[in-house]
Amino acid sequence: MNARTTMTEPVHVGLPAAEPAPVAECDVCGALAREREAARRSGNLSRISDINVEMRSHRAAGR
Numbered sequence: 603m604n605a606r607t608t609m610t611e612p613v614h615v616g617l618p619a620a621e622p623a624p625v626a627e628c629d630v631c632g633a634l635a636r637e638r639e640a641a642r643r644s645g646n647l648s649r650i651s652d653i654n655v656e657m658r659s660h661r662a663a664g665r
Contacts, residue, residue, distance in 0.1 A: 622657045630660055 621638075624631035634657045641649035 619654075621654055622661060624657070625661060631657060634660070 624635040634653050638650055638653040638657075641647075641653065
């Protein structure tokens with residue numbers, strides 16, 4: 603077994619993606635946007651992230 607004597611390369615983390623904008627005329631996007639704003643007012647950053655993922659998935663599915 604060879605012992606490693608050097609450090610690994612640094613990890614580079616990029617900036618987070620911009621929040622998705624709700625699609626006009628889409629009731630689901632509108633509801634998610636309102637829920638996201640409520641989560642933002644209450645300081646629930648985890649919920650904001652979850653809603654952003656849900657909104658991106660909804661838009662990617664073309665719904």
